[in-house]
Amino acid sequence: MHEVLGHASGKVPETLAGEPVDHLRETYNTLEEARAELLALFHGQDPLLLEIGALSDAAAAEESLRAYPRFALMQLRRIKQGDRIEDDHMRAAWMITQWLMRAKGVVAFVNEDGNTYARVTDLDGMRAGIAELTREIQRIKATGDYDAAKMLVDEYAIHFDPTLRDEVVARAARAGVPDFYAAVMPRMVPVVGADGVLVDVALGEPESFLDQMLRFDRAEQEWP
Ligand SMILES: [Zn+2]
Structure with missing residues (x-):
């Protein structure tokens, strides 16, 4: 859904001079990864998926939302040093989560007994937030709005608290979670x-x- 409904969509009007990347420059890849993630999350909630048997249960769609901020938090285990995210996919997940948390208040990192947990505090708010951010990023792409793109990326995509990262790295090591993993796909x-x-x-x-x-x-x- 990320690749097909996400990356393969997002046409821009012919009135835009040149390509979106000419306008959005160094922010383009992060925004494009975020747009693909958001469209996958958005369409993942469509009841049609249950009808056609692509999802077995509505709870699976809900879990895809609840899992997302957890995924964003856990990816910090890969960045052992510094306080910046460089990879565009990781920036996209961090940006979506941080925006839902700080601009919308529908996601929270909650600390209990020294452990931080990623929580969705408002599922409907998260669905609405995903739709809103999708619209905004598509608008940025369609109009080549560099200032808005730079604000989103600088504010939400790059920086994290190194203390939180240290906690995630230590917990992942204790639990034996590898930094990266890959799967053999069914043929x-x-x-x-x-x-x-x-x-x-x-x-x-x-x-x-x-x-x-x-x-x-x-x-x-x-x-x-
Ligand atoms: Zn992608």
């Missing part, structure tokens, strides 16, 4: 009936992580 094989119509999708032979990465790389090279 999906289309099953086509005698009439040439797709009838099912089967899971193919399992492959190793190395084989899968090499196959993805070959596929990319073969891309038309």
Whole structure:
């Protein structure tokens, strides 16, 4: 949903001179990652997902919201030094969470007995906030509003409290949470009936992580 509904959407009007990146410059990648995340979070709440069986339960949609600030907090374990986030994906998650927290008051980092927990304090407020920030970032992209882009990124995307990071690093180490992890994706094989119509999708032979990465790389090279 991040890649397809997010990155593949977001057309800008023909009246915009040049490309959005020409206007938004160093803020562009952070905002584009945030826009993709927000659209995934937004469409993840659509009841159509339950209807078509893409989600098994409405609780899964709700959990995608509750998990998001937790994910943003936990990513601090990867930044062992300093007080700045450099990666655009990480900046995007931090910006969304910090904006929902400080501009909207619908998310909070709550400290209990020395441990910080990320909490969604207002689910409907979070849904409304996601819609509002999506609109604002799309407006910034469509109009090339650099000043608004820079304000969002400087204020919400980059800086964090190193004391909080130290806590997250220590807790992640105690719990054995690695800085990064990767998964072998299931290989999906289309099953086509005698009439040439797709009838099912089967899971193919399992492959190793190395084989899968090499196959993805070959596929990319073969891309038309
Ligand atoms: Zn992305």
